[in-house]
Amino acid sequence: GNSVTQMEGPVTLSEEAFLTINCTYTATGYPSLFWYVQYPGEGLQLLLKATKADDKGSNKGFEATYRKETTSFHLEKGSVQVSDSAVYFCALDYGGATNKLIFGTGTLLAVQP
Amino acid sequence: KAGVTQTPRYLIKTRGQQVTLSCSPISGHRSVSWYQQTPGQGLQFLFEYFSETQRNKGNFPGRFSGRQFSNSRSEMNVSTLELGDSALYLCASSFLAATSTDTQYFGPGTRLTVL
Numbered sequence: 087g088n089s090v091t092q093m094e095g096p097v098t099l100s101e102e103a104f105l106t107i108n109c110t111y112t113a114t115g116y117p118s119l120f121w122y123v124q125y126p127g128e129g130l131q132l133l134l135k136a137t138k139a140d141d142k143g144s145n146k147g148f149e150a151t152y153r154k155e156t157t158s159f160h161l162e163k164g165s166v167q168v169s170d171s172a173v174y175f176c177a178l179d180y181g182g183a184t185n186k187l188i189f190g191t192g193t194l195l196a197v198q199p
Numbered sequence: 200k201a202g203v204t205q206t207p208r209y210l211i212k213t214r215g216q217q218v219t220l221s222c223s224p225i226s227g228h229r230s231v232s233w234y235q236q237t238p239g240q241g242l243q244f245l246f247e248y249f250s251e252t253q254r255n256k257g258n259f260p261g262r263f264s265g266r267q268f269s270n271s272r273s274e275m276n277v278s279t280l281e282l283g284d285s286a287l288y289l290c291a292s293s294f295l296a297a298t299s300t301d302t303q304y305f306g307p308g309t310r311l312t313v314l
Contacts, residue, residue, distance in 0.1 A: 130305040
């Protein structure tokens with residue numbers, strides 16, 4: 087079946103460090119891939135998405151590239167801030183008549199000043 | 200545009216009771232999905248409604264049910280509450296264009312505590 091695997095957290099970084107959160111997926115066909123972020127006590131916010139192979143999603147300094155050959159969608163940011171501290175979820179979805187997100191387990195990021 | 204709204208934000212119930220949660224999607228969005236988030240199981244899909252019809256259902260017991268109204272607002276109901284139903288319940292809406300992959304936008308969630 088379809089599934090998403092994320093690296094275990096927590097990830098603890100100092101401010102201005104480089105961030106990578108790994109995400110790989112198992113799916114048939116061509117799903118869309120997403121990164122959502124959840125701040126403490128809040129719901130999920132869409133961070134970025136990519137709908138086909140080699141697409142790069144980007145937002146607020148975060149980037150992720152849809153790599154079909156490695157079935158990966160790793161999240162990166164060149165210089166993290168304390169305000170980036172949150173839980174990050176990788177997800178896949180086929181949309182349309184199967185409008186159902188499948189999430190990874192989430193990765194807690196803690197950025198220290 | 201206003202975002203997805205969920206009411207109430209917090210709820211405390213006792214075992215055996217039932218509860219109804221409400222979700223108002225983004226204006227113009229026709230699909231509403233519900234997810235349960237717990238520390239142990241993570242984020243799990245409950246069900247999805249489109250045009251007042253349930254199109255997809257996750258692997259949850261029949262105590263979990265939902266409906267969608269003609270204005271796309273949705274409610275979910277949990278009957279005979281169990282301690283394990285304590286969770287954050289998230290609603291998400293999407294436009295569901297037929298020719299493109301949609302994006303789901305989430306509300307802030309309803310935190311349900313079962314005592």
